[in-house]
Amino acid sequence: MSNTPNFERAVSVTQDSIANSTRPRSTILYAAASVTSLVGLGDAIYLAVEHVAGRSVQCTLVSGCSEVLSSQYASVRGIPLALIGAIAYFSVFSLATLAAFGYKGAGKLLTPMVGLMFLTSLWLIYLQAFVIKAFCQFCLLSALVTFILTGLVVAIIIRERR
Amino acid sequence: MKRALPFLLIAAVLAIALVIAWSLMRSGTDAPIPSATPVVSQSVSPNNPAPPTPAAIAEPGADPPHAEGPANALVTIEEFGDFQCPPCAMLHPVLKEMEKEFGSKLRVIFREFPLVPAHEHALSAARSAEAAALQGKFWEMHDLIYTNQNAWKNAFDVRPIFEEYAKTIGLNLERYRQDLTSETVQNRIFLDGKRARALGVKGTPTVFLNGREVPFPSLEPTKLRPLIEAEIASRSK
Numbered sequence: 001m002s003n004t005p006n007f008e009r010a011v012s013v014t015q016d017s018i019a020n021s022t023r024p025r026s027t028i029l030y031a032a033a034s035v036t037s038l039v040g041l042g043d044a045i046y047l048a049v050e051h052v053a054g055r056s057v058q059c060t061l062v063s064g065c066s067e068v069l070s071s072q073y074a075s076v077r078g079i080p081l082a083l084i085g086a087i088a089y090f091s092v093f094s095l096a097t098l099a100a101f102g103y104k105g106a107g108k109l110l111t112p113m114v115g116l117m118f119l120t121s122l123w124l125i126y127l128q129a130f131v132i133k134a135f136c137q138f139c140l141l142s143a144l145v146t147f148i149l150t151g152l153v154v155a156i157i158i159r160e161r162r
Numbered sequence: 163m164k165r166a167l168p169f170l171l172i173a174a175v176l177a178i179a180l181v182i183a184w185s186l187m188r189s190g191t192d193a194p195i196p197s198a199t200p201v202v203s204q205s206v207s208p209n210n211p212a213p214p215t216p217a218a219i220a221e222p223g224a225d226p227p228h229a230e231g232p233a234n235a236l237v238t239i240e241e242f243g244d245f246q247c248p249p250c251a252m253l254h255p256v257l258k259e260m261e262k263e264f265g266s267k268l269r270v271i272f273r274e275f276p277l278v279p280a281h282e283h284a285l286s287a288a289r290s291a292e293a294a295a296l297q298g299k300f301w302e303m304h305d306l307i308y309t310n311q312n313a314w315k316n317a318f319d320v321r322p323i324f325e326e327y328a329k330t331i332g333l334n335l336e337r338y339r340q341d342l343t344s345e346t347v348q349n350r351i352f353l354d355g356k357r358a359r360a361l362g363v364k365g366t367p368t369v370f371l372n373g374r375e376v377p378f379p380s381l382e383p384t385k386l387r388p389l390i391e392a393e394i395a396s397r398s399k
Contacts, residue, residue, distance in 0.1 A: 041179060045179055045182055045183050046186065048183070049187050052379065090179065093172070094172045097168045098168050098172075101168040
């Protein structure tokens with residue numbers, strides 16, 4: 001009879017081990033989010049620099065880059081939207097990297113951050129389609145990156161709830 | 163070490179991002195060129211143009227350039243513009259205002275740099291302005307095209323619109339139509355484009371003030387005016 005608590009502890013330890021063995025899958029998702037955010041960061045840095053330098057960005061796939069990037073929606077209170085985007089992507093990279101290395105708090109912050117970026121991307125696509133009536137390929141790339149990040153974060157949430 | 167690794171990665175990415183941003187920023191601004199007109203002083207100082215680069219000498223652009231203001235003006239602004247680019251249209255009234263304010267002290271040169279294929283009508287607009295130039299009406303056409311950019315930029319066919327402008331400024335329409343596709347017109351656009359590429363111009367508007375590139379945020383009247391005044395002051399000494 002005295003062996004029962006030890007047996008339960010052993011079962012509990014085994015269950016923890018099984019749970020730990022599933023963690024690498026979330027780690028891969030966090031690492032994927034980290035790498036994906038770098039694409040968005042590069043895109044946003046390019047747009048931010050072109051905005052600050054005042055250069056008219058050339059589109060190669062669509063024809064509305066300068067219309068979109070010179071519109072009133074390209075900056076918020078004088079701050080280029082692309083610069084805000086670059087900061088957001090860098091934050092996502094930092095949080096996803098920390099989460100991949102086991103910092104749980106970073107993973108929790110990642111969800112609202114990416115959620116906010118997802119809603120912002122939807123709003124910006126709406127502006128391009130219906131208000132400015134022109135599309136910028138670099139902005140569409142940024143939206144695509146955000147949608148992929150959203151998918152990864154949703155996958156992480158589903159996996160961690162199992 | 164393992165605990166520090168994510169922080170090292172984050173710091174490395176931040177450093178790389180800053181270096182990329184800095185080099186992108188520099189890539190469009192470190193190509194000082196000589197003024198298109200002879201300058202009073204050739205000495206190099208923070209307010210004076212840098213020595214001409216070989217590329218700038220080798221590619222003088224279309225000759226003579228489209229210029230407003232005297233050839234011996236103290237300050238020369240050389241703009242590389244695209245008629246379909248919205249920031250260029252925003253810059254247009256600013257330069258007009260500066261021309262009025264500074265009179266004979268300022269010379270403004272316009273160089274063609276149509277962003278093809280991004281702006282599908284930019285080349286047609288450039289040709290129209292160049293065809294008008296062959297009848298001595300470049301600036302009249304230039305002003306009309308920029309002022310009415312919103313009216314034609316989304317049109318399917320801009321030719322009838324530009325023909326209307328040609329009529330408005332009193333061009334001989336037959337000659338204008340012939341000149342649109344003439345070798346002279348195409349060659350001028352080509353030569354300006356070659357100069358732009360030689361100088362590292364990547365977008366529009368790119369503006370050089372006495373050979374030094376002026377960043378776009380400084381092209382507002384309140385920021386451009388002091389730059390011109392400083393240049394005039396340094397050359398009047």
